[in-house]
Amino acid sequence: MAPRIELKTSPHIKQADSVERIMRTVVLALLPVCAFSVYQFGLSALALMATTTLTCVLTEQLFNRLSGRPSTIGDFSAVITGLLLALTLPPAFPLWMAAVSAFVAIALGKALFGGLGYNPFNPALLGRAFAAAAFPEAASTWTQAGLPERFSELLPSTLAMPFMRPESVDAYTTATPLAEWKFEGGIATDTWALFTGMTPGSAGETSALLILVCGLFLIARNAMNWRVPVAVLGSAALTAGGFYLLDPGHFPSPLFVLFSGGLMLGAFFMASDMSSSPVTPAGIWIYGALIGFLAVIIRFFGGLPEGIMYAILLGNAAVPLIERIAQPRLYGLRRGRSG
Amino acid sequence: MGMLSFLSGRSFPRGITPPGRKAQTRTEPIRRLSFAPRMVLPLTQHFGKPARPLVQRGQEVVRGEPIAEADGWHSVPLHAPVTGSVEGIELMPTARGPKTEAILLRTHPGDSQTVRWAQPQDLGALSRRQLLETIQAAGIVGQGGASFPSHLKFDVPEGRAVDTLVVNGCECEPYLSADHRTMIERTEDVLAGVRLGMQALGAPQAVIGVEDDKPDAIAALEGAIEPGEPIRVGILRAKYPQGSEKMLVRSLLGREVPSGGLPYEVGVVVNNVGTMAQLGYLLPRGEALIERIITVAGPGVERPGNYRVPVGTPLRYLLEEVGFEGDDPSRIILGGPMMGNTVAFLDVPVTKGVSGVLVMPEAAQAGEGREAQPKPCIRCGRCVEVCPVGLNPAELGRLAAKRQYEVMEERFHLNDCFECGCCSYVCPSDIPLVQYFRIAKALNRERAS
Numbered sequence: 054m055a056p057r058i059e060l061k062t063s064p065h066i067k068q069a070d071s072v073e074r075i076m077r078t079v080v081l082a083l084l085p086v087c088a089f090s091v092y093q094f095g096l097s098a099l100a101l102m103a104t105t106t107l108t109c110v111l112t113e114q115l116f117n118r119l120s121g122r123p124s125t126i127g128d129f130s131a132v133i134t135g136l137l138l139a140l141t142l143p144p145a146f147p148l149w150m151a152a153v154s155a156f157v158a159i160a161l162g163k164a165l166f167g168g169l170g171y172n173p174f175n176p177a178l179l180g181r182a183f184a185a186a187a188f189p190e191a192a193s194t195w196t197q198a199g200l201p202e203r204f205s206e207l208l209p210s211t212l213a214m215p216f217m218r219p220e221s222v223d224a225y226t227t228a229t230p231l232a233e234w235k236f237e238g239g240i241a242t243d244t245w246a247l248f249t250g251m252t253p254g255s256a257g258e259t260s261a262l263l264i265l266v267c268g269l270f271l272i273a274r275n276a277m278n279w280r281v282p283v284a285v286l287g288s289a290a291l292t293a294g295g296f297y298l299l300d301p302g303h304f305p306s307p308l309f310v311l312f313s314g315g316l317m318l319g320a321f322f323m324a325s326d327m328s329s330s331p332v333t334p335a336g337i338w339i340y341g342a343l344i345g346f347l348a349v350i351i352r353f354f355g356g357l358p359e360g361i362m363y364a365i366l367l368g369n370a371a372v373p374l375i376e377r378i379a380q381p382r383l384y385g386l387r388r389g390r391s392g
Numbered sequence: 393m394g395m396l397s398f399l400s401g402r403s404f405p406r407g408i409t410p411p412g413r414k415a416q417t418r419t420e421p422i423r424r425l426s427f428a429p430r431m432v433l434p435l436t437q438h439f440g441k442p443a444r445p446l447v448q449r450g451q452e453v454v455r456g457e458p459i460a461e462a463d464g465w466h467s468v469p470l471h472a473p474v475t476g477s478v479e480g481i482e483l484m485p486t487a488r489g490p491k492t493e494a495i496l497l498r499t500h501p502g503d504s505q506t507v508r509w510a511q512p513q514d515l516g517a518l519s520r521r522q523l524l525e526t527i528q529a530a531g532i533v534g535q536g537g538a539s540f541p542s543h544l545k546f547d548v549p550e551g552r553a554v555d556t557l558v559v560n561g562c563e564c565e566p567y568l569s570a571d572h573r574t575m576i577e578r579t580e581d582v583l584a585g586v587r588l589g590m591q592a593l594g595a596p597q598a599v600i601g602v603e604d605d606k607p608d609a610i611a612a613l614e615g616a617i618e619p620g621e622p623i624r625v626g627i628l629r630a631k632y633p634q635g636s637e638k639m640l641v642r643s644l645l646g647r648e649v650p651s652g653g654l655p656y657e658v659g660v661v662v663n664n665v666g667t668m669a670q671l672g673y674l675l676p677r678g679e680a681l682i683e684r685i686i687t688v689a690g691p692g693v694e695r696p697g698n699y700r701v702p703v704g705t706p707l708r709y710l711l712e713e714v715g716f717e718g719d720d721p722s723r724i725i726l727g728g729p730m731m732g733n734t735v736a737f738l739d740v741p742v743t744k745g746v747s748g749v750l751v752m753p754e755a756a757q758a759g760e761g762r763e764a765q766p767k768p769c770i771r772c773g774r775c776v777e778v779c780p781v782g783l784n785p786a787e788l789g790r791l792a793a794k795r796q797y798e799v800m801e802e803r804f805h806l807n808d809c810f811e812c813g814c815c816s817y818v819c820p821s822d823i824p825l826v827q828y829f830r831i832a833k834a835l836n837r838e839r840a841s
């Protein structure tokens with residue numbers, strides 16, 4: 054018998070990095086944001102995160118079983134979806150609604166398309182959009198940050214029974230700085246408070262500073278494409294700056310725009326979802342610029358106080374189109390004889 | 393990346409910076425490897441037609457003597473690496489598997505093994521064509537790995553003016569340091585070769601590209617260039633694949649070789665420093681290529697270093713001499729770890745184009761070389777960010793998985809991929825991208841023929 058010939062082909066070395074490490078790094082970067090949210094909003098925020106994360110992981114596992122694929126929960130991407138979803142919801146969001154939204158995020162946002170890498174939309178945002186459509190009232194009821202009893206008791210709506218509408222508890226609810234500007238016509242929050250984060254908002258959209266630090270950590274660990282936040286924030290600042298120059302009395306300053314609402318979280322942690330953003334650097338610039346622009350336009354002219362979620366979903370939808378025009382420049386076109 | 397570029401040498405865009413791993417050998421002076429008792433000389437050690445044997449079984453040969461002649465212009469002759477006797481001409485295994493004809497020599501044990509065959513010429517008096525014929529007669533092929541006959545490289549088509557001879561001293565593959573040592577220890581040979589190369593091309597100037605992690609080589613070359621001579625050293629950033637022809641031309645001269653074309657189309661011919669050293673040493677003496685410098689390195693090699701190895705030395709003998717014990721051919725790479733290949737058998741010889749012999753650690757070492765199951769592409773875009781050609785490996789990989797090989801070629805420039813491996817190197821999902829692309833190209837070629 055002829056001896057077995059085994060030829061290995063190049064390359065014989067590989068960079069020591071893996072999908073798991075990238076995803077673990079993202080989880081690690083999200084933890085401080087989550088912790089801050091618990092500090093602001095207490096036990097309810099914690100319960101919300103636990104619910105969405107657990108539901109996402111279980112749903113992922115369920116679909117792996119159904120389709121006979123090996124388990125993928127080890128890649129941590131379902132954990133990321135769960136945490137991100139929790140961070141976009143109001144802290145007092147009823148848990149049963151959160152669980153349904155988390156299920157939808159993984160089932161419709163990811164499993165349906167074939168799992169990690171194939172999802173055209175950011176699953177967490179799809180879950181969030183579902184929550185806004187299915188539970189409009191609960192999804193836009195905001196709680197004050199730093200309530201004194203936040204560590205000893207849950208907010209009443211957190212434990213609302215399934216299919217019951219939570220009673221509105223006006224004592225706790227408040228308007229976000231963005232809604233204040235939009236519906237009441239004024240900015241009561243100073244920019245520094247926005248930057249550090251002790252303001253009402255969804256569980257994770259409040260501290261611009263913290264998100265910035267965590268985002269920079271991700272970039273330093275090569276777990277995120279730095280072009281995404283730069284493009285989104287740059288484009289948002291330019292767009293907002295343009296309007297501010299036209300009519301400073303009506304439009305808020307670009308700094309307010311950058312540090313309020315979910316723009317920071319969206320730019321660093323949502324738009325940067327690899328599967329649902331372009332693969333080419335040129336594509337990412339276009340994609341990020343589009344998101345930043347749309348986010349500001351929706352805030353200024355749409356019916357909603359916050360536009361980043363829909364801006365990113367629209368950006369996701371535009372990816373195939375963007376990639377059609379934004380391919381890398383092929384070597385071989387520069388003929389110059391001097392250099 | 394890129395942000396610190398103003399601090400270091402020039403470069404092409406993108407590419408990767410794998411750990412150099414050259415410390416094991418870069419400071420080791422070149423040593424001679426002893427002569428193996430039996431030499432195996434395949435008639436095809438170059439790109440082109442096999443050489444035709446000139447010797448018969450039982451015949452005595454002296455070191456340096458021609459033992460096979462070139463079969464036409466697209467071929468090179470072969471010379472005896474040892475004084476000894478011809479054992480026969482037989483089918484022998486090659487590194488890639490299939491057997492080919494080879495001349496077997498038995499080395500005379502008591503012989504001093506000095507070169508006994510030479511035909512010195514007055515090179516200055518030769519026409520360009522005569523110089524090319526002299527290069528061919530010396531059996532010289534590219535020492536960088538491609539084994540392309542050197543006289544053919546210098547034989548630029550009529551009407552094409554070459555203004556610059558580009559010399560590749562990058563040695564961007566990890567582990568390898570043979571070119572580095574050659575530039576330091578054989579500086580004069582390199583420069584003599586560069587001058588002959590310029591003469592053969594009629595090129596008015598030459599640029600030697602060296603990466604900035606070899607300051608001693610840069611200093612040696614710059615010190616040896618005559619004042620006013622139209623030869624300069626171009627300092628380049630240490631980055632892979634800086635030494636690939638097309639990237640080198642871009643980095644040094646800002647020119648890009650057109651898709652599917654050759655460097656002479658932008659007025660350039662590229663040669664390796666190792667080839668230049670052979671030219672500069674052999675031609676004035678009228679000798680032929682019978683040995684070369686090889687880096688032998690890797691975990692498991694007891695005496696790593698740079699060796700002057702007679703062409704035809706069996707790999708098994710070489711490995712024993714450097715103190716490697718083991719007989720798993722799939723751990724032995726000929727060339728560098730990025731573009732070299734493992735061998736099918738240990739009983740294959742070192743040929744003219746082998747620049748390195750690396751022993752890789754057992755499979756599944758930490759990080760490097762890990763053989764993991766491919767996972768789905770997460771669209772991280774890293775492969776796109778490193779492809780030196782400006783391809784979209786993620787998209788190509790997706791199409792390969794769907795077997796859309798024609799689309800890969802027609803819309804995503806598959807044929808511009810030169811299989812450098814950068815994309816596979818960075819992919820966190822362990823997708824064997826280059827392997828897919830090789831298969832796709834092969835299938836497309838098959839379909840076209």
Ligand code: SF4
Nearest residue numbers: 779809811812813815
């Ligand atoms: S192997 Fe081909 S596709 Fe991959 S990086 Fe190199 S040239 Fe680009």
Ligand code: SF4
Nearest residue numbers: 769770772773775819
């Ligand atoms: S490096 Fe791998 S996972 Fe990342 S985009 Fe390229 S093929 Fe996909």
